[in-house]
Amino acid sequence: ETMIKFDQVNKIYENGTVGLKDISFEVPRGEFLVVVGLSGAGKSTLLRTINRMHAITSGNIEVNGQSIIHLKGKALRELRQQVGMIFQSFNLVKRSSVLRNVLSGCVSYYPTWKSVCGLFSKKDQQRAYAALKQVSMAEKIYMRADELSGGQQQRVAIARTLMQNPQIILADEPIASLDPVTTKAVMDDLKRLNQKLGITVIVNLHSVELAREYADRIIGLRAGQLVYDEPIANVTTEA
Ligand code: ADP
Numbered sequence: 184e185t186m187i188k189f190d191q192v193n194k195i196y197e198n199g200t201v202g203l204k205d206i207s208f209e210v211p212r213g214e215f216l217v218v219v220g221l222s223g224a225g226k227s228t229l230l231r232t233i234n235r236m237h238a239i240t241s242g243n244i245e246v247n248g249q250s251i252i253h254l255k256g257k258a259l260r261e262l263r264q265q266v267g268m269i270f271q272s273f274n275l276v277k278r279s280s281v282l283r284n285v286l287s288g289c290v291s292y293y294p295t296w297k298s299v300c301g302l303f304s305k306k307d308q309q310r311a312y313a314a315l316k317q318v319s320m321a322e323k324i325y326m327r328a329d330e331l332s333g334g335q336q337q338r339v340a341i342a343r344t345l346m347q348n349p350q351i352i353l354a355d356e357p358i359a360s361l362d363p364v365t366t367k368a369v370m371d372d373l374k375r376l377n378q379k380l381g382i383t384v385i386v387n388l389h390s391v392e393l394a395r396e397y398a399d400r401i402i403g404l405r406a407g408q409l410v411y412d413e414p415i416a417n418v419t420t421e422a
Pocket residue numbers: 196197198200201202220221222223224225226227228229
């Protein structure tokens with residue numbers, strides 16, 4: 184079953200920079216896909232077209248069998264609810280507690296007046312606790328975000344994304360600022376969510392080593408073009 188389908192996608196930024204050039208590929212549901220490539224290759228652009236943070240210039244993208252390029256209003260919010268995203272910089276509210284940060288994940292797409300004011304139901308709080316358990320952060324629930332290590336902050340960001348019940352998680356260089364130990368914790372969390380919950384995961388990485396360790400499949404970008412696409416079994420160990 185195809186979860187994401189790119190069909191001859193081009194993305195040219197307003198200043199004329201080519202972001203993506205004639206990209207076609209499909210991602211089956213439940214795949215752990217790693218995107219590799221040098222800085223500026225288009226990895227971040229690729230991820231951001233999947234939740235429509237960036238509009239494409241031509242071609243088509245389908246998510247769950249539905250073209251997303253003309254979505255508006257409620258349908259666009261539904262797409263963004265289905266597609267969680269985490270970033271290199273975590274984007275937590277530093278002076279808020281871990282719990283508050285995770286709860287904020289249920290505000291983004293369907294805000295109620297209570298949630299906007301920071302009031303959450305018992306059920307939401309239980310869901311937040313369950314999400315934190317998924318990333319082994321339940322015992323840090325009342326700590327302030329800025330008291331956590333980088334790896335722990337990224338795991339809280341993953342828990343926040345889980346509040347959306349996403350079918351897809353996009354991770355844009357999630358471990359770029361982390362040390363090897365915390366890197367492993369974050370990658371293990373993503374892999375566990377992929378395997379346990381069946382979430383389709385796409386991760387942008389610099390490290391080919393990590394890509395080989397975690398991916399079901401690796402695609403490579405160079406200057407906005409798809410230049411490599413292999414299942415992990417075909418990925419050789421030489422450079
Ligand atoms: P990567 O994630 O692989 O480092 P990006 O997707 O960030 O690559 O960038 C791909 C190309 O698009 C680069 O040449 C970059 O400078 C350019 N680019 C990225 N974002 C923008 C933007 N908002 N406006 C113009 N050019 C951009």
